[in-house]
Amino acid sequence: MPFVNIKIAGNSPTKEQKERVIKGVTDVLVTELGKNPATTFVVIEEVPTDNWGIGGESVTERRKKTG
Amino acid sequence: MPFVNIKIAGNSPTKEQKERVIKGVTDVLVTELGKNPATTFVVIEEVPTDNWGIGGESVTERRKKTG
Amino acid sequence: MPFVNIKIAGNSPTKEQKERVIKGVTDVLVTELGKNPATTFVVIEEVPTDNWGIGGESVTERRKKTG
Amino acid sequence: MPFVNIKIAGNSPTKEQKERVIKGVTDVLVTELGKNPATTFVVIEEVPTDNWGIGGESVTERRKKTG
Amino acid sequence: MPFVNIKIAGNSPTKEQKERVIKGVTDVLVTELGKNPATTFVVIEEVPTDNWGIGGESVTERRKKTG
């Protein structure tokens, strides 16, 4: 009964992309660890780029620089 | 000084429901583990049904089927 | 289908205490939010007191002082 | 730059299984969301069955009943 | 490659405040633990005061009392 929490920054995925991520990640846990999909949760959290830091600055600032 | 994080999918609870969840969960930790309520945090996170997967599909899709 | 993560510092609860915490917290979500217990997960994480800070110092140090 | 946290209960996977989970989940995020693998983190947390509840009881108790 | 998740309740910080938090927390991990900033993530999550409990009540209610 795994619980998977995926945090991502930036543009929100489409509903179809989210479905494929949920399906794909669940399949990995079923195939590789023998987990039961019926009790496998996958929760996607979307984080604004102002709130996600890497290298000591927000993704918002970082993307300005790398254009 | 426990920290409790509750993630739920779907319809947002009312403010009154959230108060009762916070009170109820805090009481459990005070009663069963002897924790100090003054340093017990309870954080409720509401997740859109498109972003919560179970059984390899989103709760949105699952509810359409079991409608 | 809620997911509850409880982080606690200090002495490990007994197995019986953990059972009562799991039961008590699940009951709160069933009673107050109408959640299905069959898809309610409760995960307890025990954190060493050296690794838990409050007020800018570890619980280990804090307890020495308030002894 | 996604961050994935996978919590699982019960028997610890082998090192090889963990490698395949890390690889598989990263591939899903690269393929479906176009994420950069170099900044994709996957963290696996193993939780003792006494500490994981479902249906209001621990996985330890639940497994005793279902044999 | 640390991952830092900061949850805060109440008024949303400004973009500038978030930048300084990201910078400051990253600096602590670089200075004290020798971590590489290029693989240090800091994610800030803002939680509504209705959803954050302390002492068995929401921050919303608590602030009414302490006005």
Added chain:
Amino acid sequence: MPFVNIKIAGNSPTKEQKERVIKGVTDVLVTELGKNPATTFVVIEEVPTDNWGIGGESVTERRKKTG
């Protein structure tokens, strides 16, 4: 009343290093966001390098290659 969760891979920091991380991160939140240290929690979680993936492989494997 912030809650900070720091996950790190690899060698366990010393108790003194953990104290300095707790103090440093708390100071950042007090200085930059005006938070009350008395209700600021910092929890450090140490993750085995087999369980932390980046770039689709575990930190254990990655370190073998980069020597």
